[in-house]
Amino acid sequence: NAGVTQTPKFQVLKTGQSMTLQCAQDMNHEYMSWYRQDPGMGLRLIHYSVGAGITDQGEVPNGYNVSRSTTEDFPLRLLSAAPSQTSVYFCASRLRGHQPQHFGDGTRLSIL
Amino acid sequence: AQSVTQPDIHITVSEGASLELRCNYSYGATPYLFWYVQSPGQGLQLLLKYFSGDTLVQGIKGFEAEFKRSQSSFNLRKPSVHWSDAAEYFCAVAPNTGNQFYFGTGTSLTVIP
Numbered sequence: 001n002a003g004v005t006q007t008p009k010f011q012v013l014k015t016g017q018s019m020t021l022q023c024a025q026d027m028n029h030e031y032m033s034w035y036r037q038d039p040g041m042g043l044r045l046i047h048y049s050v051g052a053g054i055t056d057q058g059e060v061p062n063g064y065n066v067s068r069s070t071t072e073d074f075p076l077r078l079l080s081a082a083p084s085q086t087s088v089y090f091c092a093s094r095l096r097g098h099q100p101q102h103f104g105d106g107t108r109l110s111i112l
Numbered sequence: 113a114q115s116v117t118q119p120d121i122h123i124t125v126s127e128g129a130s131l132e133l134r135c136n137y138s139y140g141a142t143p144y145l146f147w148y149v150q151s152p153g154q155g156l157q158l159l160l161k162y163f164s165g166d167t168l169v170q171g172i173k174g175f176e177a178e179f180k181r182s183q184s185s186f187n188l189r190k191p192s193v194h195w196s197d198a199a200e201y202f203c204a205v206a207p208n209t210g211n212q213f214y215f216g217t218g219t220s221l222t223v224i225p
Contacts, residue, residue: 004155031211040121042202042217043156050211090155098144098163098206101213103155 002026006091006104013081013111021076021107023091031094032074033058033101034066036087043090049074081111116205118216125193126224133188133219135203145186146204147177150218156202162186173197198223 007022025032033048045058049068063085065077074093078085088108092101117136125131137143144163148156160171167179177188186203203216 033213035215040217043215045212048211056211092156097211098208100146100158100161101156101204103148103157105155106153 004091004093004102004104006089006107008107009105010108011110013078013109015081015083015111017081019078019081021078021089021091021109023074023076023104024072025074025091025093025102026072027093027095027102028071029093029102030071030096031099032068033092034064034074034076035090035092036060036085037090037106038087046076046089078109083111085109086111116203116214116216118201118203118219120219121217122220122222124222124224127195128192131188131190131193131197131221133201133203133221135186135188135216137184137186137203137205137214139184139205139207141208142179142181143208144206145177145179146206147171147175147186147188148202148204149173150200150202152199159188159201193221193223195223195225197221 004025034046035043044060047066049055055066088106090106091104094101115138146161147159150156159175160169162169162179170176175190200218202218205214
């Protein structure tokens with residue numbers, strides 16, 4: 001099983017550029033989430049979805065958009081990249097509310 | 113405010129020594145509790161979880177954790193650490209209402225020969 005697949009694994013952007021981080025899961029999970037991980041700050045929730053067509057903001061949503069048109073896919077869009085968005089981004093999915101989360105391997109993003 | 117606290121930012125232990133990583137949470141009712149491990153350059157992997165019942169739970173890789181309601185704690189333990197256990201460890205909490213998952217800031221474990 002592939003589990004949670006994130007692409008790309010690495011990306012370098014210039015300030016002001018836009019891009020989409022892809023996330024796909026093949027476990028038919030209802031819930032999907034995007035986190036960013038920064039040194040000393042643990043994981044901070046950006047956006048999450050509890051099912052196709054339903055998304056909501058997390059702790060740090062500014063500068064990011066998401067959509068959930070299918071159960072499998074949950075892309076994260078950076079609208080206009082800023083150096084403060086340099087981070088490691090993780091996508092996670094779980095069956096429902098309090099079930100364990102399954103994580104992708106992350107996307108390491110640098111904004112110059 | 114809801115919170116998950118891992119008071120130890122970094123711990124160093126000798127190979128073969130015992131290990132205890134601390135986790136405290138602040139919620140009104142007993143939440144669902146998890147420990148994850150992250151090896152360098154990797155995503156997070158579930159070590160163990162507590163939902164209800166026996167307060168001592170066993171996980172993968174020889175880890176266990178004990179839920180103590182009176183102390184709002186869920187500490188992770190291992191009797192004998194291996195060099196391959198060097199990693200970042202995260203405690204996580206899912207309140208029994210709502211859709212959120214909350215992570216601690218992590219404890220980095222170094223294992224010395």
